[in-house]
Amino acid sequence: MNKQNVLIFKLPELFNILNELKNHLDFAIHLFTEKDKLLEFKKINTDSYLVLTDSKNEIKEEKFQLILNKFPYSIYSIIEKININLLKYKYSEQSDVLVGNYSIDINSRLIKKNDENLKLTEREIEIILFLKNSNGPQNIENLQKEVWGHNSDLETHTVETHIYRLRKKISEKYGDISFINSTKLGYKIK
Numbered sequence: 780m781n782k783q784n785v786l787i788f789k790l791p792e793l794f795n796i797l798n799e800l801k802n803h804l805d806f807a808i809h810l811f812t813e814k815d816k817l818l819e820f821k822k823i824n825t826d827s828y829l830v831l832t833d834s835k836n837e838i839k840e841e842k843f844q845l846i847l848n849k850f851p852y853s854i855y856s857i858i859e860k861i862n863i864n865l866l867k868y869k870y871s872e873q874s875d876v877l878v879g880n881y882s883i884d885i886n887s888r889l890i891k892k893n894d895e896n897l898k899l900t901e902r903e904i905e906i907i908l909f910l911k912n913s914n915g916p917q918n919i920e921n922l923q924k925e926v927w928g929h930n931s932d933l934e935t936h937t938v939e940t941h942i943y944r945l946r947k948k949i950s951e952k953y954g955d956i957s958f959i960n961s962t963k964l965g966y967k968i969k
Contacts, residue, residue, distance in 0.1 A: 782805065782806050782807045783805075783806045783807070783827040783828065783829070783865045783868075783869070784806065784807050784808075784809060784824060784827065784828040784829070785797075785806050785807065785808045785809070785828070785829050785831050785861055785865075786809050786811055786817055786820065786821070786828055786829070786830045786831065787808060787809065787810050787811065787831045787832070788811050788812075788814070788817055788830055788831065788832040788836055788838065789811070789812055789832060789833075789835075789836040790810075790831065790832060790833060790836075790847070791810060791812075793831070793847075793857070794808060794810040796854060797854075797857075797858075800854070800858075804858065805862065806829075806861065806862075806865060814838060817830070817838075827865065827868055827869055828843065828868075829843050829844065829845055829861060829864050829865050829868060830843060830844035830845070831844070831845050831847065831861065832844060832845075832846060832847070833846060833847055833848060834846050834848050843864070843868045845860055845861060845864045847860075870886060874886050874887075876908070876911075878890075878907055878908075878911045878968060879958070879968060879969060880892055880955075881958075883899075883904065883907065883908070885904060885908075888900065888901060888903075888904055890907070890949075892953055895952065895953070897948060897949070897952045897953070899945075899948070902926070902941060903941065903944075903945045903948075905926045906922065906926055906941060906942065906945060907945070907959075907968065909922065909925055909926050910959065910966060910967060910968040911968050913967070915964065915965075915967065916960075916962045916964035916965035916966060916967040917965045917966055917967065918964065918965035918966075919938045919939070919965070921965065922938045922965075922966070923937075923938060926938075942959060942961075942966060945959065946958065946959050957969055
């Protein structure tokens, strides 16, 4: 898993302090003195991030930022605040994943369409996300390996049964019989 990014905006002293501790941090740090450069970095690096700045340099349109106003903070307090905000961002990021005409809330394991919710199992969510993020159809062996974490020793009917049950749930709730398609090459999300 890639480290989350903390984008430090116009706080070079704080960057220097955190840079000395970078081998002990659970996140990567980057210093920016220009707003345009920071926004350009965000476009290229779509991983989780948090902008860290003070109220004087706050970026009004930025949703995920931590404003540090009352100095001096202890370095441990700053790191704790950063980690908490990164967790909040991760939680928020997982509460609305778009898959076709549906929205999936990974945190509560719900699939939503037109204000109707359907509860899914953790495995069903993993299947949907794996198929969504795949470039093409996925055969049973790939699903076994990537979703179940097993090689060929898993009973192939396990995958087929899960796909069947997931299709049935979606079909019964939303009338969508083609959410997961089966091809000669494997399964895919439409």
